[in-house]
Amino acid sequence: MIDGLKPYPGYKDSGVAWLGEVPGHWEVRRNGRLFSQRNDTGFPDLPILEVSLRSGVCVRDFDASSRKQVMRDRAMYKRALRGDITYNKMRMWQGAVGVAPVDGLISPAYVVARPLAGTEPSYFVYLYRTAVYVDEVDNFSRGIVKDRNRLYWERFKQIPTPYPPAVEQAAIVRFLDYADRRIRRSIRTKQKLIKLLEEQKQAIIHRAATRGLDPSVRLKPSGVEWLGEVPEHWVVSPVRRLISFATSGSRGWAEFYSDEGDIFLQSGNLGRSMALNLSFIQRVRPPDGAEGERTRVECDDLLLCITGALTGNVVHVADELPAPSYVNQHVALIRPNRAAVIPRYLAYAFHSQIGRIQFKSVEYDGTKQGLGLDDVKSALIPIPTLSEQSAICAKLDATLDRLAASLESVQREIALLHEYRTRLIADVVTGKLDVREAALLLPDESEESEPLNEADPEREDVAEDNLDTLPEETLA
C-alpha cells in the first residue's frame, strides 16, 4: 500500500471480476452511459490530431514528424472538440487513448467519445490506460489475431467502468496530475544525471587515452589536427599496425539458426558500454569448414559494429564466452597483436572520442550507413608503452566500475519510479486508495507551471527541473 494514503472507509462488490471491490458510494456504469459517440465531419480547416501510445492526443506536427501521411479529403476526418476522448480502434488494447487538447480532426478510423454530464474525461483516460482495463479492452476487442484486434464503439460502450461521483473524479485527476508532474520531473532529473555521468565517463577515458596518468608529462604535437598534443614518449599508430587481423563476419547463417548450440553475435549484442549484451542470443549450428572458424570469436577480441545506427559500438571480449561464438557481417572482428597493444587499452581507445571521431559512420546511397574494414585499419590511435597501457586500463577499470555502479543505481531508481507511477494510478482510479483529502491539500493550479495531459513521462519538453517530491504525508 502507498504510504500516507489510506483505503476508503467502506467497500462493496462491484460485480465486475477484474475490478473487485469498489468504494461503497461508487457506481459501476457501462461506457455508453458516460460518453456518446461524436461523428461530426466536414471541418477541413481544423488542425489534425493524432493519438500515440506514448504521448496521448496531440496536434500532428508536419514539420517535426517523419510521418506526413494525410488523407486527400479532409472532409472525411472526424471533429473532436477539446475535452473529448479519442481512441485508436486498432491500438486501444495497447492504451492508445487520450483527451483532445484542442478542437481538431482525427482519422475516420478513430472513435471520438463526447463526455456526458458528470464525466471527467481525464479520470477515464487514466483508468483506460491501466493494465487491468487494457486487458478488459482486449476481451471486448475483435480481430482475426491479437495484433488485429479492434475496439468498436458498440463494444466500447458495453464495457463496465467504475464511476465515482463527479467531484471525486475531479479530485482524483487533480491528485494524479500533481503526482504525475512530480514523478516525471524526478525521472527527467535522473535522466540528466545519467547523461552527465556518461559525459564524465567519456571525459575520463579520453583524458587517459590521450594524456596518460601523469599530469606533469611533457607533451608534443601529435601531428593529427583533431588529436592535438600527446605525451612526448607516445607514438600515434594506425590500427593496422596494432592488430593481427580484422575481418567482418560472414553471411548466409540464417539456415544454421537453431534453438540451441553456438552463439551468433549481431549488432544488437554490442552494447554502448564495451560489454556484450547477452540478454538475447541467437543460437546456431555452425557450418563445418574454414568459414565458421574465420569468424569465431576468441577471448580478448574486439567486436566493432560497422553498419547501421549502432556503428562505432565496441565490445572487448574480456572473458570466455559460454559457447563458441561467431559474428554476422555487420560486426567487425578485430584481434589485437598483444606484442603491440593491450586489447583492453585498444577497446578503451575505440570507445573514447578517438574512436567516435574516426568511426563516425559513412553514409552512402544505399539503405545503410557504415564503416569499411579499411576505415577501421586506418584509424589513428595514440599508444604509450605496454606497462603504461596496463596501468591506464587498471585505473580506468577501477574508476569506471564506480561510475557504472552509480549509473546502474540511477537506472534502477528510474525503473522504480515508473513502477510506482503505474501502481499509484491503478490503485487510485480503481478506488483502492482514497485521495480526496490529499487532493484538497495540493497547491493551486496557478502555482503549477507545467501543462497537463502529458502521458509520456520521458518527454524532454519541459522547463528546468527540480527535485521536488510529493508531500511526505501523502506519498513515500
Add this chain to the structure above:
DNA sequence: GCGTCCATCTAGTCTGCAGA
C-alpha cells in the same frame, strides 16, 4: 570484403469493399 539492395518487423495510419 565491399557496396548495395531486399526482406522483415513495428507502430501508426489509410482506404477499399461489402452489407445495411
Add this chain to the structure above:
DNA sequence: TCTGCAGACTAGATGGACGC
C-alpha cells in the same frame, strides 16, 4: 450513402544476401 471491417500502406531500423 453510410458504416463497419480488415487488409494495405508508410517509414524507420536492422538483418540477410547478391554480385562484383
